[in-house]
Amino acid sequence: MLPVLGPAFGNPSGLYALGREAQVAVDSARTAVARCLGARPSEIVFTSGGTESVNTALLGIAYAMRRAGAGSHVVTSAVEHHAGLHASQHLEELGFDVTYVGVDSAGRVELAAFEAALRPDTVLASVMLANNEVGTLQPIAAVSRILRQYQGRRQHRVLLHTDAVQAPGWVPLDVEALGVDALSLSAHKFGGPKGTGVLYLRRATPFRPLLHGGGQESQKRAGTENVAGIVGTGVALQLATVGVHVRNARVRDLRERLRAGILAAIPEADLNGCQTDCLPNNLNVSFTGIESDVLVTGLDARGVAVSSGSACSNSTWEPSLVLMAMGVPIRRAVGSVRFSLGETTTAAEIDAVLALLPEEVERARAGSLMRALRP
Ligand SMILES: Cc1ncc(COP(=O)(O)O)c(C=O)c1O
Numbered sequence: 001m002l003p004v005l006g007p008a009f010g011n012p013s014g015l016y017a018l019g020r021e022a023q024v025a026v027d028s029a030r031t032a033v034a035r036c037l038g039a040r041p042s043e044i045v046f047t048s049g050g051t052e053s054v055n056t057a058l059l060g061i062a063y064a065m066r067r068a069g070a071g072s073h074v075v076t077s078a079v080e081h082h083a084g085l086h087a088s089q090h091l092e093e094l095g096f097d098v099t100y101v102g103v104d105s106a107g108r109v110e111l112a113a114f115e116a117a118l119r120p121d122t123v124l125a126s127v128m129l130a131n132n133e134v135g136t137l138q139p140i141a142a143v144s145r146i147l148r149q150y151q152g153r154r155q156h157r158v159l160l161h162t163d164a165v166q167a168p169g170w171v172p173l174d175v176e177a178l179g180v181d182a183l184s185l186s187a188h189k190f191g192g193p194k195g196t197g198v199l200y201l202r203r204a205t206p207f208r209p210l211l212h213g214g215g216q217e218s219q220k221r222a223g224t225e226n227v228a229g230i231v232g233t234g235v236a237l238q239l240a241t242v243g244v245h246v247r248n249a250r251v252r253d254l255r256e257r258l259r260a261g262i263l264a265a266i267p268e269a270d271l272n273g274c275q276t277d278c279l280p281n282n283l284n285v286s287f288t289g290i291e292s293d294v295l296v297t298g299l300d301a302r303g304v305a306v307s308s309g310s311a312c313s314n315s316t317w318e319p320s321l322v323l324m325a326m327g328v329p330i331r332r333a334v335g336s337v338r339f340s341l342g343e344t345t346t347a348a349e350i351d352a353v354l355a356l357l358p359e360e361v362e363r364a365r366a367g368s369l370m371r372a373l374r375p
Pocket residue numbers: 048049050051052054081083128130131132163164165166186187188195
């Protein structure tokens with residue numbers, strides 16, 4: 001990224017040499033990203049991140065389909081990231097009808113309910129590939145098959161988008177194998193820079209751009225390109241795509257070490273999400289009797305960064321919508337914490353967490369407001 005942030009700082013829209021150089025850098029990143037996804041370079045649109053990609057896919061496709069008179073019904077899952085859920089809610093404000101399909105206790109979309117939700121006016125389905133809270137992998141290829149069969153019976157087109165933001169580096173990505181028309185990525189989730197994303201849009205997918213202005217990104221996303229971000233995205237996705245299976249096996253072993261250590265040492269610890277068909281780097285655990293923010297703060301003070309599954313504001317806890325959709329009891333949901341492992345995580349780091357976690361959970365339980373409220 002450094003050359004295009006420094007001496008090669010040209011704007012790709014410029015016709016002068018510096019501009020052409022920048023355009024070459026953007027084009028080669030586009031080709032690299034396309035190759036990683038099994039797509040054509042012309043099907044890759046660079047965006048400002050996962051949120052923009054998901055919004056652009058949902059709004060851009062749904063809007064184009066409605067304008068073409070195909071209908072205004074969208075099907076999605078109840079466990080999408082806020083980028084998808086809030087974009088769907090916005091579609092409802094624009095007069096679309098959205099069905100939120102439920103999930104089972106592992107967080108996996110109910111395929112029968114998905115199929116039952118399809119209607120003659122359905123234009124778009126959006127189901128995430130990997131859940132960001134519990135790591136559950138959704139059966140996207142099966143969802144795609146259901147749509148194809150439905151289309152075959154009804155002579156009616158339903159497009160499929162997947163939010164694959166959590167997948168690169170852990171799950172092999174191939175748009176043909178997945179059978180999707182659109183797919184969203186965010187570069188910082190696979191080692192690239194923050195503020196850059198990718199939207200795959202299958203050729204001839206009905207689409208109206210979200211941003212209007214210049215003709216960049218083949219008229220699909222106006223605005224001067226973030227050349228350095230795009231260059232970083234191309235390199236990072238190539239690196240993440242290499243050695244997925246080896247990385248997977250190594251990190252899964254570490255996750256197992258963490259899981260087994262927690263269950264052996266801490267009473268009333270429960271795992272959330274599926275244990276098979278899930279991301280290898282994610283462990284979501286509920287410690288009953290705590291509020292997760294308290295544990296997150298305690299661990300942070302000791303140099304361990306974990307995510308809280310619930311948000312606390314004004315002494316009320318908003319449990320994770322994902323855990324609620326999975327039917328996790330609320331007392332368990334407010335005490336959920338997500339451990340995320342990475343390519344560089346070591347066994348020594350897992351052991352260091354296991355050494356201090358029981359004490360921190362005990363401290364969080366002792367100070368719990370829920371304990372104080374108990375009769
Ligand atoms: C599944 C999923 N989708 C979308 C996003 C949004 O990505 P960004 O914050 O890069 O816009 C995230 C971010 O965590 C995510 O996990």
